[in-house]
Amino acid sequence: MKKIVVEGLKYKYPLSDKLALNDLSFEVNEGEFIGIIGKNSAGKSTVCQALVGLVPHFYKGAYGGKVLVDGLEVKNSSIADISLKVGMVFQNPFTQVTGSKMTVYEEIAFGLENIGLPRPVIIERIDYVLDLLKIEQVKDHNPFDLSGGQMQRMAIASIIAMQPDILVLDEPTSQLDPAGSEEVFSAIQKLSKQGITVVLAEHKMEKVAQYCNRVLLLHEGKMVDFDTPEKVFSRKDLEDHGVVAPVYTRLCKALGIKKAGSDCYPVTLEDAEKALRGQIG
Ligand SMILES: Nc1ncnc2c1ncn2[C@@H]1O[C@H](COP(=O)(O)OP(=O)(O)O)[C@@H](O)[C@H]1O
Ligand SMILES: [Mg+2]
Known part of the structure; x- marks a missing residue:
């Protein structure tokens, strides 16, 4: 679809x-x-x-x-x-x-409360996204005390909670x-x-x-x-x-080594390693 x-x-x-x-x-x-x-x-x-x-x-x-x-x-x-x-x-x-919520938990609840979901549904969804984004250990922290990675995961959690x-x-x-x-x-x-x-x-x-x-x-x-x-x-x-292509692609391009059975160069470490090992024999 x-x-x-x-x-x-x-x-x-x-x-x-x-x-x-x-x-x-x-x-x-x-x-x-x-x-x-x-x-x-x-x-x-x-x-x-x-x-x-x-x-x-x-x-x-x-x-x-x-x-x-x-x-x-x-x-x-x-x-x-x-x-x-x-x-x-x-x-x-x-x-x-x-910027107005005191905890990560309340921050994530904000959007869900706005669309008027019932309390048990809100709790269920928050628990789910806290686990999914691995931020349950900071759920009672102030959003502005988080590391950059945690804060971005909180932002994603707030979005994902809206399904x-x-x-x-x-x-x-x-x-x-x-x-x-x-x-x-x-x-x-x-x-x-x-x-x-x-x-x-x-x-x-x-x-x-x-x-x-x-x-x-x-x-x-x-x-x-x-x-x-x-x-x-x-x-x-x-x-x-x-x-600029990934470094693995540039290396294989420089060596003229394509992906096995393909007209393209490898783009990941894994594929580059396979292609290079294939050359060594
Ligand atoms: N708010 C804006 N007002 C006027 N022009 C904008 C605005 N945002 C982006 N542009 C212009 O639109 C074009 C595309 O920009 P953008 O989508 O931000 O590109 P990218 O994310 O790939 O860097 C650019 O020429 C940029 O200058
Ligand atoms: Mg941009």
Whole structure:
């Protein structure tokens, strides 16, 4: 089933004279884990905002084409209705915290109380996400006392508690140290394995290669490619689009070693090791 359908999407921010998104069309199936890559200003964040309806409802501007999330047309739906289907996690977890709640538990309860769920359901959902995101040990802490990785996992927990079918993350670990990043990525992977459709704008290509089943490559608001990480990272013109392939891919490219039985280069450590061992014999 198609969870996301984007058809001929064009978008220009108010007061801007160029298109931020220029005729994008792509579809995402239920349960896929999609990466969005491209250099700065390519349009990654704008695509994320278009999936949750901030484009065009919050930012306004000139909008053409269609975005459907779980069958709902974004242009004709309220952000409140869209948010029941699509949850968004921003770059900086600080911007996502209410700032008015004394504990992690209350912070996660906030959205659930807002939509008027009964108390027992709220408790059940909070217990579930505290366990899933591995933050039960900090449930009574003040949100602002958390580490970056914990705070971002709390933000994701608040979103997941709302049970969206689609999770959109815009460079969710760019403010975190490597340990915090790992915590967040393993949480996202767990959600993906449970069948949530994930869209991740990301500049850490090793992570995109490791987790995403397809990659959308953007350049100046246009779609350059939408294919498997192997295909996209093996493109000869990748660097023309401001993207540097994972280190494993660059090494294998330099040595001229492709993935066994494929016309592409390895993109993960595991595949690179296999291909290199194959050469040694
Ligand atoms: N709030 C905004 N107002 C006007 N222009 C914007 C705004 N946000 C982004 N843009 C422009 O839209 C284009 C795409 O930006 P963005 O989606 O943020 O790219 P990325 O996330 O890939 O760095 C860029 O040219 C950027 O300058
Ligand atoms: Mg961005």
